[in-house]
Amino acid sequence: MGSLVDVDLLTALRAAVGPDHVLVDRDVTESYRRDMMPLAPAGSPAAVVLPATTEEVQDVVRACGAAGVPIVPRGAGSGLSGAANAVDGCVVLALTRMDRIVEIDPDNRVAVVEPGVVNLDLRSAVEKHGLFYPPDPSSYDWCTIGGNLSTNAGGLCCVKYGVTTDSVLGLEVVLADGEVLRTGRRTVKGVAGYDLTRLFVGSEGTLGVITRATLALRPLPQAPATVVASFGSTGAAGVAVSRIVREGMVPSLLEIMDSVCVRAVERHLSTELGDGAGSAALVIGQSDLGRAAGLAEVSRLEQVCLDAGAEFTHHTDDLAEGRLLLAARRAVLPALETLGSWLTDDVCVPRTRIAELIAGCAEIGEEVGLTVAVTGHAGDGNMHPTIVYDASRADEAEAARVAFDRILALGLRLGGTVTGEHGVGKIKQDWLATEIGPVGLRAHRAIKNALDPGGLFNPGSMFRG
Amino acid sequence: MGSLVDVDLLTALRAAVGPDHVLVDRDVTESYRRDMMPLAPAGSPAAVVLPATTEEVQDVVRACGAAGVPIVPRGAGSGLSGAANAVDGCVVLALTRMDRIVEIDPDNRVAVVEPGVVNLDLRSAVEKHGLFYPPDPSSYDWCTIGGNLSTNAGGLCCVKYGVTTDSVLGLEVVLADGEVLRTGRRTVKGVAGYDLTRLFVGSEGTLGVITRATLALRPLPQAPATVVASFGSTGAAGVAVSRIVREGMVPSLLEIMDSVCVRAVERHLSTELGDGAGSAALVIGQSDLGRAAGLAEVSRLEQVCLDAGAEFTHHTDDLAEGRLLLAARRAVLPALETLGSWLTDDVCVPRTRIAELIAGCAEIGEEVGLTVAVTGHAGDGNMHPTIVYDASRADEAEAARVAFDRILALGLRLGGTVTGEHGVGKIKQDWLATEIGPVGLRAHRAIKNALDPGGLFNPGSMFRG
Structure with missing residues (x-):
């Protein structure tokens, strides 16, 4: 099948990330359509784009914004809510090439990583320094930190060590206008401004594209x-x-x-x-x-x-x-x-x-x-x-x-919540609305609109626009 | 001195909380002008209002919204950034009468409290159940939980047990339109929607009035x-x-x-x-x-x-x-x-x-x-x-x-932040701008505008409008 993507946009995307990293062949793009939640709807992407740097992400976001084509960010696709599922005609932004562990600072127990780093690779790398990155979703041997951040992933460790958000100190995020926002800090404490870090963690790719994260590490626990x-x-x-x-x-x-x-x-x-x-x-x-x-x-x-x-x-x-x-x-x-x-x-x-x-x-x-x-x-x-x-x-x-x-x-x-760690994605939007009620939904829409007024990022995920 | 407050607003405030709980005598209102940061500017409030219930807070917010009179929420006034300082002609909303510990659930290690509860009173109450509320700012014997939430207070415990935000599961917040928003949950995990709980924690009263909080408790530690x-x-x-x-x-x-x-x-x-x-x-x-x-x-x-x-x-x-x-x-x-x-x-x-x-x-x-x-x-x-x-x-x-x-x-x-636990308030707005940069400031303003478009809550605090 031929390309579904607008020629001008295709040119811009190829200029942004290089022609080899813009996939438009349907046989190939189909494999980027969905995550591991079978019931969630999935559309057909116009293109799959694999950037290598924050600057490339900025260029892609600006190109898609100008063309009015939505972006669905994704990592490995191990998610269980359809949050990474494509919508028809979108650009899937796969962050898997941005897989560098930029820095491990054992003295301050901090790591800086790109979103495409596989959870297990980070765990192994910090373990060599006697350190521990707690979040351990079942898919830890293939899921990426970017996906973990976007869904605020949990795992078996949470009962003692908390979920992903409890290990994040700061983020670099490309916003809908293509600008780079830096949230948080490298220090373990800090109250300078709103907690934007934790607003982006768990936002399922609806507010921006996480391109880098500063993570807090813990001492490696004893053998259990x-x-x-x-x-x-x-x-x-x-x-x-x-x-x-x-x-x-x-x-x-x-x-x-x-x-x-x-x-x-x-x-x-x-x-x-x-x-x-x-x-x-x-x-x-x-x-x-x-x-x-x-x-x-x-x-x-x-x-x-x-x-x-x-x-x-x-x-x-x-x-x-x-x-x-x-x-x-x-x-x-x-x-x-x-x-x-x-x-x-x-x-x-x-x-x-x-x-x-x-x-x-x-x-x-x-x-x-x-x-x-x-x-x-x-x-x-x-x-x-x-x-x-x-x-x-x-x-x-x-x-x-x-x-x-x-x-x-x-x-x-029973007094619970409709998602403890998998997220809302494209399968539980109505349940989210039931759980948080009309005032909660209005607050969500107001924040979405404040940061992504054009509805560029992952439209229809988490809640309907 | 006479009253500075508009007669219609005064009538509405008295109807909302009862005449005894609307203070307009300058000799009295002056004592609600500022917190413990000597350098921060403080204006003269037109009135100080002391509500007893969430419904009363809603009525006060609606009355002030209609009159275009800003609201500065405050607890005990132990803050060290001027975040609770009055601006000229505002209504100071003192939450100290809302001081009920609504519930302690030892089986789920959860407490539900109103904002005026003194930190020490909560500590003592949960200690009777063998439980521990970690955040312990130096002023713990007189500061209130509402103030702790608004500033994301820390203390001596943080090195092991984190800051206030790490102990909060959910909030009840009165928004600028007078509606009640319920964020979060009672469960220890949950990823249903944006993390609005942590957006409000540390927002220094600029986004809404916290009227109730669900807090996570820990087992009481051993004697040190x-x-x-x-x-x-x-x-x-x-x-x-x-x-x-x-x-x-x-x-x-x-x-x-x-x-x-x-x-x-x-x-x-x-x-x-x-x-x-x-x-x-x-x-x-x-x-x-x-x-x-x-x-x-x-x-x-x-x-x-x-x-x-x-x-x-x-x-x-x-x-x-x-x-x-x-x-x-x-x-x-x-x-x-x-x-x-x-x-x-x-x-x-x-x-x-x-x-x-x-x-x-x-x-x-x-x-x-x-x-x-x-x-x-x-x-x-x-x-x-x-x-x-x-x-x-x-x-x-x-x-x-x-x-x-x-x-x-x-x-x-040195790679640090301009506030680790006291907050920005009315003393470090320019430093916040320096630390987070223009993109960060724009994101802050967008979120403020999304949730408080009229600039009703604590104007000029944290960042300039």
């Missing part, structure tokens, strides 16, 4: 000790999580898997989790306080689980064994994939309501006639109910979408 | 162990702080005092700090990891200080002794006050540059012929150079202002 507890009911597991929070414990990881996840993983890995008697819920915790203190903390976690009625528990400070236990948690999606397509949801509820959420998801599964498996970050209430369905059947796809929405309604009823 | 180290040079103390950061230690407190502070406190408290030989810099650290782990951590801090050349060190897990050592740090301002008026500045520099900042401040003091004493939060580079002068002498007041500005220029040269 691990505890696993198997419960006969989700209610008992929920009580355990509540008590862990209530008793003031801050483990470095606290995950939960319901019985559907446990059985799927057991089949997939040909192993037994728990005591083999069939676990209704599995809780996995870790402590990174270091040998004696770490063992003491996981022993406390274990005792709380036993007091809450755990039928089987096991703790270890053996690293390999700990990794195996965590591998079971990480195997949930691959295991569910053997059963069909999966559609993973993302709600965050108060930590006291986790058991109710799991029970409610099982009911929703029964109502729509599909399996809903629940796993998630118990320590902060961020659950990922995952619907298993046959994507080739229209009725099951429809039922999956119904279940997806009912889970969000349940999350809100 | 304390270490003090005395150095023969500020350079050696700076090296110690850098190494503490570099070696991945995260003490719960890490403060520094220069020789001027040490001598002033020694005189004021009639005691000897250090070994009596005359300390050039004193570093005080704490660990709240609990008995054995706490002692181990302060011993590590002590060893780093000795390796960096400390001439005298002492550590203790005796609580009373620890409190006495910390009392020396807290006595710096009262001690300096015995020498004259004080004007405290607030810069945050990379932690490797602290020694340079202290040396530079001494030079600036010599240049202007005044004493500049430096103390501050070494663990995060947030320093408070404090200028001692005779406020009754115009030449000294002028010299103090010159020193104040030169310290800010020095902070910027």
